[in-house]
Amino acid sequence: MVTGTVWVANEEGGTLTAIDAATHQVATTLDGIEGPHNVQMGPDGASLWTVSGHDSFAAMLDTTSLEVHGAVPTGGSPAHIVVTPDGATAYTTNAEDRTVTAIDTATMRRVATIPAGAGPHGLRPSPDGRWIYVANVSGTTLSVIDTTTNTLVDDIAVGRGPAQVAFSPDGRFVYVSLNGEDAVAKVDVARRRLVGKIKVGDGPIQTFVTPDNRFLLVANQGDETAPGTTVSFIDIGSFTLTENVDTGQGAHGIVVEPSGKHAYVTNLYGNDVAVIDLATLTVVARIPVGGKPNGISYSPLTVEPAPTTMLRLPDGTAGEPAQHSDDEGHDGDTH
Secondary structure, rough: OOOOOEEEHHHEEEEEEEOOOOOOEEEEEEOOOOOOOEEEEEOOOEEEEEEOOOEEEEOOOOOOOOOEEEEEOOOOOEEEEEEEEOOOOOEEOOOOOOOOEEEEEOEEEEEEEOOOOOEEEEEEEEEOOEEEEEEEEOOOOOEEOOOHHHHHHHHHHHHOOOEEEEOOOOOEEEEEOOOOEEEEEEEEEEOOOEEEEEEEHHHHHHHHEOOOOOEEEEEEEOOEEEEEEEEEEEOOOOOOEEEEEEEEOOEEEEEEEOOOOOOOOEEEEEEEEEEEEEOOEEEEEEOOOOOOEEEEEOOOOOOOOOEEEEEEOOOOOOOOOOOOOOOOOOOOOOO
């Protein structure tokens, strides 16, 4: 049986939902962060990171006490957040500023602002923590950041509308969803070169490689007028599409828990989370959550059931609302 907690950012609802992975029931809901676009569990399994796309800050929550540990201003319109494998640094993409913010997790202070491409959106660290790969959804490139110097070291041309990346467990390859091409690209990390491309469903967004390196999962969101409803399964060895699994309206965020038994998919237009049994490739549960569920992350720790909790943010956390323009690549209903 799978245990632990699946955390979901409900961007339109302004809430974070904790789902008990054993029962597929909502354990609790946290309120008080406006426009949470993404969530990411730290490597300790207890520190949950999120961003406010509305107020342009990143926050770290203690999932044991359900309290905000700290908050840090970012650039404009933060989209995604990740934490390095050693837990030392968090990085956010800032679509409005075309930058990435680096945050020291021990001091909760910004340590660098790094230029990126057009509309930086999804990002992930390499398994060894040396690199951060950033998908620039309003452009055609991946930005490569050296985490030892917090500098931009390369841009890799991959195709139209790169939305999110996923590394193979051995770090040899990175896979990127191309929202503008309904495709996925494969990049050789050592050569920093595009080596493959394959068609998937409509409007692919988030990506995730299974722990056994067998499949790449791609959530096909489509758009609000014509929602995508599937997750594509790509065989890693042959780099071929093997299956499309129906999950719900607007498949968006995706995470696979470490045992590889279940994948969890946020359905942006269905306001729920689908649970996929990876042995049978069938949906075994649908869990209602908040409005426009977006980012999703897994923790091995269990959260005790509790009523909805209003989070207390540090004084001065909420700044001026972000000013979005049409070409900045941050749209809570799309990416």
